[in-house]
Amino acid sequence: MTFDAITIRALAIFASASIASATASAASVSCESLATLALTDTTITIAATVPAGTFDPPGPTPPVDTAACRVAGSIKPTSDSNIQFEVWMPLSGWNGKFLSAGEGGYAGSINYGGIADALRRGYAGGSTDTGHVGGTADFAPGHPEKVVDFGWRAKHLQAARSKDIITAFYGAPIQHSYFSSCSNGGRQALMEVQRFPEDYDGVLVGAPANDWTHLFAGFVWNEQALFETTGAYVSASKLAAVQAATLATCDALDGVVDGVVEDPRKCSFDPATLACPAGTDGASCLTPPQITAVQKIMAGPSNPRTGAHIFPGYFTSAAGAPGSWPLWITGPAVPGASVQAFFGNAFFGRIVDEIPAPGVWDYTSLDFDADIAFTDAKEAATFNATNPDLSAFRQRNRQGRIIMWHGWEDPAISALSSINYFEQMANANPGNRSFFRLFMAPGMTHCGGGPGPNAFGQSLAQARPLNHDPENDILSALERWVEQGVPPERVVAVKYVNDNPALGILRTRPLCAYPKTAVYVGSGSTDDAANFDCRQPNNGRND
Numbered sequence: 001m002t003f004d005a006i007t008i009r010a011l012a013i014f015a016s017a018s019i020a021s022a023t024a025s026a027a028s029v030s031c032e033s034l035a036t037l038a039l040t041d042t043t044i045t046i047a048a049t050v051p052a053g054t055f056d057p058p059g060p061t062p063p064v065d066t067a068a069c070r071v072a073g074s075i076k077p078t079s080d081s082n083i084q085f086e087v088w089m090p091l092s093g094w095n096g097k098f099l100s101a102g103e104g105g106y107a108g109s110i111n112y113g114g115i116a117d118a119l120r121r122g123y124a125g126g127s128t129d130t131g132h133v134g135g136t137a138d139f140a141p142g143h144p145e146k147v148v149d150f151g152w153r154a155k156h157l158q159a160a161r162s163k164d165i166i167t168a169f170y171g172a173p174i175q176h177s178y179f180s181s182c183s184n185g186g187r188q189a190l191m192e193v194q195r196f197p198e199d200y201d202g203v204l205v206g207a208p209a210n211d212w213t214h215l216f217a218g219f220v221w222n223e224q225a226l227f228e229t230t231g232a233y234v235s236a237s238k239l240a241a242v243q244a245a246t247l248a249t250c251d252a253l254d255g256v257v258d259g260v261v262e263d264p265r266k267c268s269f270d271p272a273t274l275a276c277p278a279g280t281d282g283a284s285c286l287t288p289p290q291i292t293a294v295q296k297i298m299a300g301p302s303n304p305r306t307g308a309h310i311f312p313g314y315f316t317s318a319a320g321a322p323g324s325w326p327l328w329i330t331g332p333a334v335p336g337a338s339v340q341a342f343f344g345n346a347f348f349g350r351i352v353d354e355i356p357a358p359g360v361w362d363y364t365s366l367d368f369d370a371d372i373a374f375t376d377a378k379e380a381a382t383f384n385a386t387n388p389d390l391s392a393f394r395q396r397n398r399q400g401r402i403i404m405w406h407g408w409e410d411p412a413i414s415a416l417s418s419i420n421y422f423e424q425m426a427n428a429n430p431g432n433r434s435f436f437r438l439f440m441a442p443g444m445t446h447c448g449g450g451p452g453p454n455a456f457g458q459s460l461a462q463a464r465p466l467n468h469d470p471e472n473d474i475l476s477a478l479e480r481w482v483e484q485g486v487p488p489e490r491v492v493a494v495k496y497v498n499d500n501p502a503l504g505i506l507r508t509r510p511l512c513a514y515p516k517t518a519v520y521v522g523s524g525s526t527d528d529a530a531n532f533d534c535r536q537p538n539n540g541r542n543d
């Protein structure tokens with residue numbers, strides 16, 4: 001045993017956590033020796049040193065550029081389970097911490113991009129396929145245990161085994177564990193907090209799909225709105241007109257004409273103002289069935305018998321942007337082709353109704369009364385992470401901290417869903433401001449993108465290069481909150497020219513801890529975050 005290793009062991013036992021964190025940065029055993037680690041229900045399949053730049057993940061993800069020990073394994077909590085997971089540990093410069101990635105959509109593959117991001121920040125990083133292969137719901141019919149693995153079990157077991165492996169490799173305790181992800185990954189983060197409050201010290205929750213059954217009902221609601229009535233489909237050119245008309249009505253309400261609506265709840269845009277002259281059609285006007293379709297999408301689904309709202313609708317100030325409504329909501333001019341319709345049809349067809357063959361389920365069959373009740377009774381306990389009682393996470397030995405963020409113009413998961421959950425949580429958790437904060441991003445679409453400032457370190461790809469400043473990097477802000485007790489009041493977001501960091505910064509703007517919003521102070525450039533304050537809205541809660 002080297003002097004360094006002895007020092008590490010001694011510090012782990014006797015010294016403060018912060019000193020150990022700074023010192024325990026190198027391995028205490030060989031990477032390859034981890035192949036024989038005995039872990040519950042787990043088989044280690046790979047334990048190998050990976051030199052920087054030599055592992056090229058499938059798809060567009062670039063090679064992992066940090067030298068690391070790669071451990072892969074399979075966890076089988078049931079006879080039908082096969083949860084593949086990986087944990088990668090930097091060979092040098094470990095920051096003493098674990099950062100789990102999440103997996104978007106229907107998951108089904110290891111998130112190597114998220115692992116690479118964690119390694120670049122000095123973390124041990126991990127991910128799981130959540131128990132099935134491929135980003136569809138094809139795994140589900142006849143495999144209820146695999147559905148549970150995807151719903152919540154895999155992420156917990158991945159966290160537990162990853163911690164076991166990291167501790168064995170470095171021979172030192174993990175100082176802090178974090179989770180950062182978006183969309184289904186945001187749902188995973190809230191699920192972990194609600195079911196397994198000891199798994200993470202801090203979670204970064206992006207645009208969560210946490211009200212899963214109702215969100216997916218909304219996907220089919222939009223499909224019906226666009227395709228059940230002849231001529232209701234809304235083309236991309238018409239959506240560009242909807243966006244322009246929305247901005248003409250509402251852009252200036254926040255005091256700055258910048259193509260972004262700071263709080264779209266204050267914008268009352270009526271698509272009927274774009275009506276084509278009676279009996280005509282055109283590229284930038286709406287026919288009566290199209291007006292009805294846009295109104296339905298803006299309203300969101302409701303129960304036809306009781307009128308009860310099922311899920312919030314969508315805003316329109318970025319409706320024409322390429323990655324916005326045309327991708328997620330309207331899609332090509334056939335049913336089942338938008339991203340929402342793909343996800344919605346697969347959920348109700350393959351998971352709820354367990355139809356053995358894909359593509360059979362009829363989207364027109366969904367009834368927003370009995371079918372939603374049936375779906376909730378069968379699936380909500382597995383998929384929904386909507387429990388507002390976070391007292392176990394808030395009151396754990398080391399108080400847990402949550403930062404949630406959401407793009408106001410999200411075309412996949414309505415931003416109002418996160419606000420609804422935040423308000424429910426606030427009512428259920430007195431003192432919530434001490435452990436849970438929400439940051440809304442005006443003009444941002446799903447997990448990034450859109451006309452608003454949309455890069456604030458929510459993933460390393462959406463951070464300023466090599467910048468780990470908690471003032472403009474939201475993961476660093478979470479670390480500072482957990483480790484130093486400094487709550488985040490604002491995080492400066494960047495809008496790059498054409499969303500390309502290589503082309504330079506167009507604008508910076510603070511994202512404010514909800515319900516505060518960014519207000520222009522009245523002098524200086526409106527492209528500079530320094531000229532904005534975070535202020536309480538006149539009618540907002542003052543906490």
Ligand SMILES: [Ca+2]
Binds near residue numbers: 250251253254255259
């Ligand atoms: Ca504006």
